[in-house]
Amino acid sequence: MFDETQNKIINATMNLIMERGYSSTTTKDIAISAGINECTIFRKFKGKKEIVLSAMELSEWNPELKESDFGYIGELERDLISFSEVYMKRVTPKMVKVSIGLRTPELYSDTANGILEVPLTFKKILVNYFSEMRDKIEGTDYENMAMMFLSMNFGFVFLKASFESHLTEIEKEDYIENSVKIFVRGIEKK
Amino acid sequence: MFDETQNKIINATMNLIMERGYSSTTTKDIAISAGINECTIFRKFKGKKEIVLSAMELSEWNPELKESDFGYIGELERDLISFSEVYMKRVTPKMVKVSIGLRTPELYSDTANGILEVPLTFKKILVNYFSEMRDKIEGTDYENMAMMFLSMNFGFVFLKASFESHLTEIEKEDYIENSVKIFVRGIEKK
DNA sequence: ATACTATGCAAGTGAATACTTGCACGAGGT
DNA sequence: ACCTCGTGCAAGTATTCACTTGCATAGTAT
Numbered sequence: 001m002f003d004e005t006q007n008k009i010i011n012a013t014m015n016l017i018m019e020r021g022y023s024s025t026t027t028k029d030i031a032i033s034a035g036i037n038e039c040t041i042f043r044k045f046k047g048k049k050e051i052v053l054s055a056m057e058l059s060e061w062n063p064e065l066k067e068s069d070f071g072y073i074g075e076l077e078r079d080l081i082s083f084s085e086v087y088m089k090r091v092t093p094k095m096v097k098v099s100i101g102l103r104t105p106e107l108y109s110d111t112a113n114g115i116l117e118v119p120l121t122f123k124k125i126l127v128n129y130f131s132e133m134r135d136k137i138e139g140t141d142y143e144n145m146a147m148m149f150l151s152m153n154f155g156f157v158f159l160k161a162s163f164e165s166h167l168t169e170i171e172k173e174d175y176i177e178n179s180v181k182i183f184v185r186g187i188e189k190k
Numbered sequence: 191m192f193d194e195t196q197n198k199i200i201n202a203t204m205n206l207i208m209e210r211g212y213s214s215t216t217t218k219d220i221a222i223s224a225g226i227n228e229c230t231i232f233r234k235f236k237g238k239k240e241i242v243l244s245a246m247e248l249s250e251w252n253p254e255l256k257e258s259d260f261g262y263i264g265e266l267e268r269d270l271i272s273f274s275e276v277y278m279k280r281v282t283p284k285m286v287k288v289s290i291g292l293r294t295p296e297l298y299s300d301t302a303n304g305i306l307e308v309p310l311t312f313k314k315i316l317v318n319y320f321s322e323m324r325d326k327i328e329g330t331d332y333e334n335m336a337m338m339f340l341s342m343n344f345g346f347v348f349l350k351a352s353f354e355s356h357l358t359e360i361e362k363e364d365y366i367e368n369s370v371k372i373f374v375r376g377i378e379k380k
Numbered sequence: 381a382t383a384c385t386a387t388g389c390a391a392g393t394g395a396a397t398a399c400t401t402g403c404a405c406g407a408g409g410t
Numbered sequence: 411a412c413c414t415c416g417t418g419c420a421a422g423t424a425t426t427c428a429c430t431t432g433c434a435t436a437g438t439a440t
Contacts, residue, residue: 005416020295023213027398037418042399100290105210116353123357138375144368147346147358151369152338155345159337163306167313168337178331179338185328186376195386217428227388232429 002054006044008034013051014061017101018094022052025101052102053110062114063095065121072129076136076184079129080149084176087122087153093161123150130187138189145187152179192244196234198224203241204251207291208284212242215291242292243300252304253285255311262319266326266374269319270339274366277312277343283351313340320377328379335377342369 002010012034016025027048031038045051055061069086072079102111126146130137139145156175159167192200202224206215217238221228235241245251259276262269292301316336320327329335346365349357 003416021211021213021293023211024294024296026396028396038398039400039419040417043417048398100293103211103290104214106214116356119349119353119357141368143358144360144365145372147349147360147365148342148369148372151345151349152342153345154349155341155343156337158348159309159341159344163309166306167309168333170334170337175334175337178334179341182335182338182373182376184376186372186374193386216426218426228428229389229430230387233387238428 001057003044005036005040006054008036009041009044010051010055010058010061013048014055014098017052018097019101021101022104022107049106049110052107056111056114061098063090063092063099063118064114065090065118067121067125070125074133076133076188077180080180080184081176083122083126083129083149084153084180088157088172088176091118091154091157093157096158096161119150119154122153123147126150136189137187139187149183152183191247193234195226195230196244198226199231199234200241200245200248200251203238204245204288207242208287209291211291212294212297239296239300242297246301246304251288253280253289253308254304255280255308257311257315260315264323266323266378267370270370270374271366273312273316273319273339274343274370278347278362278366281308281344281347283347286348286351309340309344312343313337316340326379327377329377339373342373 009030013025013030016029016033025048027038027041030048030051031041041048041051045054065087069090070083072082099111099115102115123143123146126149127142130142130145134140137145156172156179160172199220203215203220206219206223215238217231218228220238220241221231231238231241235244255277259280260273262272289301289305292305313333313336316339317332320332320335324330327335346362346369350362
Protein backbone atom coordinates (compact mmCIF):
# COMPACT_ATOMS: atom_id res chain seq x y z
CA MET A 1 0.00 0.00 0.00
CA PHE A 2 2.76 2.43 0.90
CA ASP A 3 6.49 1.95 0.32
CA GLU A 4 9.03 2.00 3.10
CA THR A 5 9.82 5.69 2.78
CA GLN A 6 6.16 6.61 2.83
CA ASN A 7 5.62 4.54 5.95
CA LYS A 8 8.53 6.24 7.67
CA ILE A 9 7.02 9.61 6.81
CA ILE A 10 3.53 8.63 7.98
CA ASN A 11 4.76 7.23 11.27
CA ALA A 12 6.97 10.21 12.00
CA THR A 13 4.15 12.59 11.16
CA MET A 14 1.56 10.88 13.32
CA ASN A 15 3.92 10.52 16.25
CA LEU A 16 4.72 14.22 16.10
CA ILE A 17 1.03 15.09 15.80
CA MET A 18 0.32 13.04 18.92
CA GLU A 19 2.84 15.12 20.83
CA ARG A 20 2.37 18.61 19.44
CA GLY A 21 -0.75 18.69 17.29
CA TYR A 22 -1.05 19.12 13.55
CA SER A 23 -0.19 22.78 13.11
CA SER A 24 2.81 22.70 15.39
CA THR A 25 4.23 19.78 13.43
CA THR A 26 6.46 21.10 10.64
CA THR A 27 7.59 19.26 7.55
CA LYS A 28 11.16 19.94 8.65
CA ASP A 29 10.53 18.11 11.94
CA ILE A 30 8.87 15.27 10.09
CA ALA A 31 11.88 14.89 7.80
CA ILE A 32 14.32 14.85 10.70
CA SER A 33 12.20 12.44 12.70
CA ALA A 34 11.76 10.10 9.72
CA GLY A 35 15.47 10.30 8.91
CA ILE A 36 14.90 11.51 5.35
CA ASN A 37 15.24 14.73 3.41
CA GLU A 38 12.47 17.29 3.59
CA CYS A 39 11.92 17.43 -0.16
CA THR A 40 11.34 13.70 -0.27
CA ILE A 41 8.12 14.31 1.65
CA PHE A 42 6.77 16.32 -1.26
CA ARG A 43 7.91 13.77 -3.80
CA LYS A 44 5.91 11.11 -1.91
CA PHE A 45 2.88 13.17 -0.89
CA LYS A 46 1.10 16.15 -2.35
CA GLY A 47 1.48 18.03 0.92
CA LYS A 48 1.40 17.84 4.67
CA LYS A 49 -2.32 17.28 4.77
CA GLU A 50 -2.11 14.29 2.45
CA ILE A 51 0.24 12.51 4.84
CA VAL A 52 -2.45 12.54 7.51
CA LEU A 53 -5.15 11.48 5.07
CA SER A 54 -2.97 8.57 3.97
CA ALA A 55 -2.38 7.60 7.59
CA MET A 56 -6.14 7.37 8.06
CA GLU A 57 -6.21 4.52 5.57
CA LEU A 58 -4.04 2.46 7.89
CA SER A 59 -5.77 0.68 10.74
CA GLU A 60 -2.78 1.55 12.93
CA TRP A 61 -3.76 5.21 12.84
CA ASN A 62 -7.51 4.88 12.49
CA PRO A 63 -9.61 3.99 15.53
CA GLU A 64 -12.37 2.46 13.39
CA LEU A 65 -14.78 0.21 15.30
CA LYS A 66 -16.92 -2.32 13.52
CA GLU A 67 -20.18 -3.68 14.88
CA SER A 68 -19.02 -7.13 13.97
CA ASP A 69 -16.11 -6.85 16.41
CA PHE A 70 -18.57 -7.11 19.29
CA GLY A 71 -19.93 -10.51 20.21
CA TYR A 72 -21.95 -11.56 23.24
CA ILE A 73 -23.44 -14.58 24.94
CA GLY A 74 -26.27 -13.10 26.98
CA GLU A 75 -24.59 -12.79 30.32
CA LEU A 76 -24.37 -9.17 31.47
CA GLU A 77 -21.06 -9.10 33.26
CA ARG A 78 -19.14 -11.21 30.78
CA ASP A 79 -20.58 -9.38 27.78
CA LEU A 80 -19.90 -5.91 29.12
CA ILE A 81 -16.36 -6.81 30.10
CA SER A 82 -15.85 -8.06 26.59
CA PHE A 83 -17.36 -4.85 25.15
CA SER A 84 -15.00 -2.73 27.23
CA GLU A 85 -12.04 -4.83 26.19
CA VAL A 86 -12.87 -4.59 22.50
CA TYR A 87 -13.49 -0.86 22.82
CA MET A 88 -10.21 -0.22 24.58
CA LYS A 89 -8.31 -2.40 22.19
CA ARG A 90 -9.11 0.08 19.42
CA VAL A 91 -9.62 3.29 21.37
CA THR A 92 -6.21 3.41 22.98
CA PRO A 93 -4.47 6.37 24.60
CA LYS A 94 -2.53 6.63 21.36
CA MET A 95 -5.73 6.98 19.33
CA VAL A 96 -7.05 9.57 21.74
CA LYS A 97 -3.87 11.59 21.41
CA VAL A 98 -4.04 11.34 17.63
CA SER A 99 -7.61 12.52 17.48
CA ILE A 100 -6.84 15.47 19.71
CA GLY A 101 -3.77 16.30 17.65
CA LEU A 102 -5.94 16.36 14.54
CA ARG A 103 -8.42 18.89 15.92
CA THR A 104 -7.52 21.74 13.66
CA PRO A 105 -9.71 23.62 11.20
CA GLU A 106 -7.59 22.55 8.21
CA LEU A 107 -8.45 18.92 8.81
CA TYR A 108 -11.81 19.19 10.48
CA SER A 109 -13.94 18.37 7.47
CA ASP A 110 -11.83 15.33 6.60
CA THR A 111 -11.57 13.78 10.03
CA ALA A 112 -14.67 14.86 11.97
CA ASN A 113 -16.87 12.12 10.54
CA GLY A 114 -14.47 9.31 11.28
CA ILE A 115 -13.97 10.56 14.82
CA LEU A 116 -17.68 10.79 15.57
CA GLU A 117 -18.28 7.35 14.15
CA VAL A 118 -16.44 5.56 16.94
CA PRO A 119 -18.59 6.60 19.92
CA LEU A 120 -21.67 6.46 17.74
CA THR A 121 -21.04 2.84 16.78
CA PHE A 122 -20.29 1.85 20.34
CA LYS A 123 -23.38 3.58 21.67
CA LYS A 124 -25.55 1.90 19.04
CA ILE A 125 -24.23 -1.52 19.97
CA LEU A 126 -24.87 -0.85 23.63
CA VAL A 127 -28.40 0.44 23.17
CA ASN A 128 -29.15 -2.57 21.07
CA TYR A 129 -27.60 -4.93 23.61
CA PHE A 130 -29.44 -3.47 26.60
CA SER A 131 -32.66 -3.61 24.70
CA GLU A 132 -32.14 -7.29 23.93
CA MET A 133 -31.33 -7.97 27.57
CA ARG A 134 -34.35 -6.08 28.85
CA ASP A 135 -35.56 -9.04 30.91
CA LYS A 136 -32.47 -8.95 33.06
CA ILE A 137 -32.30 -5.17 33.38
CA GLU A 138 -34.08 -2.79 35.71
CA GLY A 139 -35.32 0.33 33.93
CA THR A 140 -35.70 1.06 30.24
CA ASP A 141 -33.62 4.12 29.52
CA TYR A 142 -31.13 2.26 27.37
CA GLU A 143 -29.84 5.43 25.75
CA ASN A 144 -28.84 6.75 29.14
CA MET A 145 -27.25 3.47 30.19
CA ALA A 146 -25.32 3.37 26.94
CA MET A 147 -24.07 6.93 27.43
CA MET A 148 -23.01 6.09 30.95
CA PHE A 149 -21.15 2.98 29.85
CA LEU A 150 -19.54 4.78 26.94
CA SER A 151 -18.55 7.73 29.13
CA MET A 152 -17.04 5.60 31.81
CA ASN A 153 -14.93 3.74 29.26
CA PHE A 154 -13.97 6.68 27.09
CA GLY A 155 -13.39 8.91 30.11
CA PHE A 156 -10.92 6.45 31.57
CA VAL A 157 -8.94 6.08 28.36
CA PHE A 158 -8.84 9.82 27.87
CA LEU A 159 -7.73 10.52 31.41
CA LYS A 160 -5.04 7.87 31.10
CA ALA A 161 -3.90 9.33 27.79
CA SER A 162 -3.71 12.81 29.27
CA PHE A 163 -2.24 12.24 32.68
CA GLU A 164 -0.90 8.70 32.67
CA SER A 165 0.01 7.63 36.16
CA HIS A 166 -0.07 11.17 37.58
CA LEU A 167 -3.80 10.79 38.08
CA THR A 168 -4.10 7.11 38.98
CA GLU A 169 -2.05 3.94 38.98
CA ILE A 170 -5.05 1.78 38.18
CA GLU A 171 -4.52 -0.43 35.16
CA LYS A 172 -7.02 -0.84 32.35
CA GLU A 173 -7.74 -4.47 33.20
CA ASP A 174 -8.54 -3.79 36.84
CA TYR A 175 -10.60 -0.79 35.92
CA ILE A 176 -12.70 -2.74 33.45
CA GLU A 177 -13.32 -5.57 35.88
CA ASN A 178 -14.32 -3.31 38.77
CA SER A 179 -16.31 -0.73 36.90
CA VAL A 180 -18.28 -3.30 34.95
CA LYS A 181 -19.10 -5.10 38.19
CA ILE A 182 -20.53 -1.92 39.71
CA PHE A 183 -22.34 -1.04 36.52
CA VAL A 184 -23.95 -4.46 36.22
CA ARG A 185 -24.97 -4.42 39.87
CA GLY A 186 -26.52 -1.04 39.16
CA ILE A 187 -28.68 -2.12 36.24
CA GLU A 188 -29.55 -5.75 36.79
CA LYS A 189 -32.89 -6.91 38.15
CA LYS A 190 -32.73 -8.31 41.62
CA MET B 191 -7.91 43.64 37.04
CA PHE B 192 -7.94 44.12 33.29
CA ASP B 193 -9.28 47.11 31.41
CA GLU B 194 -12.01 46.85 28.82
CA THR B 195 -9.67 46.51 25.87
CA GLN B 196 -7.70 43.79 27.59
CA ASN B 197 -10.89 41.91 28.35
CA LYS B 198 -11.99 42.13 24.73
CA ILE B 199 -8.63 40.74 23.67
CA ILE B 200 -8.71 37.93 26.22
CA ASN B 201 -12.23 36.88 25.31
CA ALA B 202 -11.58 36.98 21.58
CA THR B 203 -8.39 34.97 22.05
CA MET B 204 -9.94 32.28 24.19
CA ASN B 205 -12.97 31.92 21.97
CA LEU B 206 -10.74 31.46 18.95
CA ILE B 207 -8.55 28.98 20.82
CA MET B 208 -11.67 26.95 21.68
CA GLU B 209 -12.48 26.70 17.99
CA ARG B 210 -9.09 26.31 16.35
CA GLY B 211 -6.46 25.71 19.02
CA TYR B 212 -3.64 27.96 20.13
CA SER B 213 -1.26 27.73 17.21
CA SER B 214 -3.94 28.18 14.57
CA THR B 215 -5.14 31.34 16.29
CA THR B 216 -3.30 34.32 14.86
CA THR B 217 -2.95 37.76 16.39
CA LYS B 218 -4.57 39.16 13.28
CA ASP B 219 -7.66 37.01 13.86
CA ILE B 220 -7.72 38.04 17.50
CA ALA B 221 -7.64 41.72 16.56
CA ILE B 222 -10.46 41.35 14.05
CA SER B 223 -12.54 39.28 16.43
CA ALA B 224 -11.99 41.74 19.30
CA GLY B 225 -12.73 44.68 17.03
CA ILE B 226 -9.42 46.39 17.72
CA ASN B 227 -6.17 47.02 15.91
CA GLU B 228 -3.55 44.31 15.89
CA CYS B 229 -0.82 46.50 17.36
CA THR B 230 -3.00 47.28 20.35
CA ILE B 231 -2.60 43.65 21.38
CA PHE B 232 1.11 44.16 21.81
CA ARG B 233 0.63 47.42 23.67
CA LYS B 234 -1.57 45.59 26.18
CA PHE B 235 0.27 42.27 26.38
CA LYS B 236 3.88 41.20 25.97
CA GLY B 237 2.87 38.67 23.37
CA LYS B 238 0.35 36.08 22.31
CA LYS B 239 1.31 33.71 25.07
CA GLU B 240 0.75 36.32 27.75
CA ILE B 241 -2.86 36.75 26.69
CA VAL B 242 -3.56 33.14 27.54
CA LEU B 243 -1.66 33.34 30.80
CA SER B 244 -3.70 36.40 31.76
CA ALA B 245 -6.92 34.58 30.88
CA MET B 246 -5.94 31.85 33.32
CA GLU B 247 -6.19 34.35 36.13
CA LEU B 248 -9.88 34.79 35.39
CA SER B 249 -12.25 32.23 36.79
CA GLU B 250 -14.23 32.42 33.56
CA TRP B 251 -11.36 30.74 31.70
CA ASN B 252 -9.95 28.63 34.47
CA PRO B 253 -11.71 25.39 35.43
CA GLU B 254 -10.28 25.48 38.97
CA LEU B 255 -12.12 23.27 41.45
CA LYS B 256 -11.82 23.81 45.16
CA GLU B 257 -12.41 21.11 47.73
CA SER B 258 -14.54 23.54 49.68
CA ASP B 259 -17.03 23.70 46.78
CA PHE B 260 -18.14 20.17 47.63
CA GLY B 261 -20.47 19.64 50.56
CA TYR B 262 -22.38 16.52 51.58
CA ILE B 263 -24.91 15.28 54.08
CA GLY B 264 -24.19 11.55 54.21
CA GLU B 265 -26.79 10.28 51.80
CA LEU B 266 -25.21 8.56 48.81
CA GLU B 267 -27.58 9.51 46.04
CA ARG B 268 -28.08 13.11 47.06
CA ASP B 269 -24.40 13.69 47.70
CA LEU B 270 -23.21 12.17 44.46
CA ILE B 271 -25.79 14.10 42.46
CA SER B 272 -24.52 17.24 44.13
CA PHE B 273 -20.89 16.29 43.38
CA SER B 274 -21.74 15.78 39.71
CA GLU B 275 -23.56 19.08 39.58
CA VAL B 276 -20.70 20.99 41.15
CA TYR B 277 -18.20 19.27 38.87
CA MET B 278 -20.16 20.03 35.74
CA LYS B 279 -20.77 23.59 36.78
CA ARG B 280 -17.02 24.22 36.51
CA VAL B 281 -15.97 21.59 34.00
CA THR B 282 -18.22 22.69 31.19
CA PRO B 283 -17.97 21.85 27.49
CA LYS B 284 -16.41 25.30 27.13
CA MET B 285 -13.67 24.46 29.62
CA VAL B 286 -13.02 21.17 27.90
CA LYS B 287 -12.65 22.91 24.58
CA VAL B 288 -10.31 25.47 26.08
CA SER B 289 -8.08 22.85 27.64
CA ILE B 290 -7.87 20.97 24.38
CA GLY B 291 -7.15 24.17 22.50
CA LEU B 292 -4.28 24.85 24.85
CA ARG B 293 -2.57 21.52 24.27
CA THR B 294 0.45 22.81 22.45
CA PRO B 295 4.11 22.52 23.37
CA GLU B 296 4.55 26.30 23.69
CA LEU B 297 2.10 26.38 26.58
CA TYR B 298 2.44 22.93 28.01
CA SER B 299 4.66 23.84 30.93
CA ASP B 300 2.41 26.72 31.96
CA THR B 301 -0.95 24.99 31.74
CA ALA B 302 -0.31 21.29 32.37
CA ASN B 303 -0.35 21.60 36.14
CA GLY B 304 -3.61 23.53 36.29
CA ILE B 305 -5.27 21.06 33.94
CA LEU B 306 -4.19 18.02 35.93
CA GLU B 307 -5.33 19.61 39.16
CA VAL B 308 -9.03 19.44 38.30
CA PRO B 309 -9.44 15.67 38.00
CA LEU B 310 -6.97 15.17 40.81
CA THR B 311 -8.99 17.32 43.20
CA PHE B 312 -12.24 15.66 42.23
CA LYS B 313 -10.79 12.19 42.62
CA LYS B 314 -9.37 13.06 46.01
CA ILE B 315 -12.74 14.31 47.24
CA LEU B 316 -14.43 11.16 45.97
CA VAL B 317 -11.95 8.75 47.51
CA ASN B 318 -12.31 10.60 50.77
CA TYR B 319 -16.09 10.57 50.56
CA PHE B 320 -16.37 6.86 49.76
CA SER B 321 -14.03 6.06 52.56
CA GLU B 322 -16.17 8.05 55.01
CA MET B 323 -19.28 6.27 53.75
CA ARG B 324 -17.71 2.83 53.99
CA ASP B 325 -20.56 1.49 56.14
CA LYS B 326 -23.04 2.05 53.36
CA ILE B 327 -20.83 0.82 50.56
CA GLU B 328 -20.07 -2.68 49.31
CA GLY B 329 -16.39 -3.22 48.55
CA THR B 330 -13.38 -1.13 49.52
CA ASP B 331 -11.66 -0.17 46.30
CA TYR B 332 -12.44 3.52 46.65
CA GLU B 333 -9.77 4.57 44.17
CA ASN B 334 -11.46 2.50 41.51
CA MET B 335 -14.92 3.80 42.40
CA ALA B 336 -13.61 7.35 42.27
CA MET B 337 -12.04 6.80 38.85
CA MET B 338 -15.28 5.30 37.59
CA PHE B 339 -17.32 8.20 38.89
CA LEU B 340 -14.85 10.75 37.56
CA SER B 341 -14.68 9.02 34.18
CA MET B 342 -18.41 8.81 33.78
CA ASN B 343 -18.77 12.53 34.54
CA PHE B 344 -15.79 13.78 32.60
CA GLY B 345 -16.48 11.43 29.71
CA PHE B 346 -19.99 12.77 29.32
CA VAL B 347 -18.89 16.41 29.33
CA PHE B 348 -16.13 15.70 26.87
CA LEU B 349 -18.39 13.79 24.51
CA LYS B 350 -20.95 16.59 24.69
CA ALA B 351 -18.25 19.17 24.04
CA SER B 352 -16.99 17.24 21.03
CA PHE B 353 -20.14 16.04 19.35
CA GLU B 354 -22.97 17.99 20.92
CA SER B 355 -26.29 16.50 19.93
CA HIS B 356 -24.84 14.42 17.09
CA LEU B 357 -24.01 11.71 19.59
CA THR B 358 -26.92 11.99 22.01
CA GLU B 359 -29.78 14.29 22.88
CA ILE B 360 -29.58 13.50 26.57
CA GLU B 361 -29.27 16.58 28.73
CA LYS B 362 -26.79 16.98 31.54
CA GLU B 363 -29.48 16.99 34.25
CA ASP B 364 -31.08 13.74 33.09
CA TYR B 365 -27.73 12.13 32.68
CA ILE B 366 -26.64 13.03 36.18
CA GLU B 367 -29.84 11.77 37.73
CA ASN B 368 -29.84 8.46 35.88
CA SER B 369 -26.17 7.66 36.01
CA VAL B 370 -25.86 8.46 39.70
CA LYS B 371 -28.86 6.23 40.39
CA ILE B 372 -27.19 3.30 38.63
CA PHE B 373 -23.86 4.03 40.24
CA VAL B 374 -25.33 4.18 43.73
CA ARG B 375 -27.29 0.99 43.18
CA GLY B 376 -23.98 -0.56 42.08
CA ILE B 377 -22.00 0.34 45.18
CA GLU B 378 -24.45 0.46 48.06
CA LYS B 379 -24.84 -2.34 50.58
CA LYS B 380 -28.10 -4.21 50.31
C1' DA C 381 -6.00 75.73 26.88
C1' DT C 382 -2.68 72.10 27.70
C1' DA C 383 -0.96 67.74 28.41
C1' DC C 384 -1.53 63.02 28.63
C1' DT C 385 -3.39 58.56 27.42
C1' DA C 386 -5.41 55.15 24.61
C1' DT C 387 -6.02 53.69 20.28
C1' DG C 388 -6.03 53.54 15.09
C1' DC C 389 -3.50 53.32 10.88
C1' DA C 390 0.06 52.11 7.68
C1' DA C 391 4.22 50.34 6.89
C1' DG C 392 7.67 47.32 7.92
C1' DT C 393 10.99 43.45 9.95
C1' DG C 394 12.93 39.05 10.58
C1' DA C 395 11.90 34.44 11.18
C1' DA C 396 9.49 30.32 10.06
C1' DT C 397 6.76 27.54 7.02
C1' DA C 398 4.99 24.72 3.12
C1' DC C 399 6.47 23.63 -0.94
C1' DT C 400 9.81 23.74 -5.40
C1' DT C 401 13.72 22.95 -8.37
C1' DG C 402 18.07 21.44 -10.47
C1' DC C 403 21.74 18.57 -9.95
C1' DA C 404 24.48 14.65 -8.20
C1' DC C 405 24.99 10.00 -6.94
C1' DG C 406 24.46 5.17 -5.88
C1' DA C 407 21.87 0.78 -6.32
C1' DG C 408 19.44 -2.45 -9.17
C1' DG C 409 17.84 -4.24 -13.36
C1' DT C 410 18.79 -5.24 -18.30
C1' DA D 411 28.17 -0.86 -19.76
C1' DC D 412 23.95 1.75 -19.57
C1' DC D 413 19.66 3.42 -17.84
C1' DT D 414 16.32 4.36 -14.53
C1' DC D 415 14.66 5.30 -10.13
C1' DG D 416 14.75 6.89 -5.55
C1' DT D 417 16.84 9.91 -2.73
C1' DG D 418 20.06 13.50 -0.83
C1' DC D 419 21.66 18.14 -0.96
C1' DA D 420 21.53 23.03 -1.43
C1' DA D 421 19.32 26.85 -2.72
C1' DG D 422 15.32 29.31 -3.30
C1' DT D 423 10.22 31.27 -3.32
C1' DA D 424 6.07 33.16 -1.70
C1' DT D 425 3.45 33.52 2.23
C1' DT D 426 2.32 34.02 6.87
C1' DC D 427 3.30 35.03 11.49
C1' DA D 428 4.48 37.48 15.83
C1' DC D 429 5.85 41.62 16.87
C1' DT D 430 7.54 46.85 16.09
C1' DT D 431 7.49 51.70 15.03
C1' DG D 432 6.17 56.52 13.92
C1' DC D 433 2.60 59.41 13.45
C1' DA D 434 -2.27 61.10 13.69
C1' DT D 435 -6.34 61.74 16.50
C1' DA D 436 -9.98 61.71 19.85
C1' DG D 437 -11.19 61.78 24.62
C1' DT D 438 -10.13 63.03 29.44
C1' DA D 439 -8.08 65.18 33.30
C1' DT D 440 -6.04 69.26 35.12
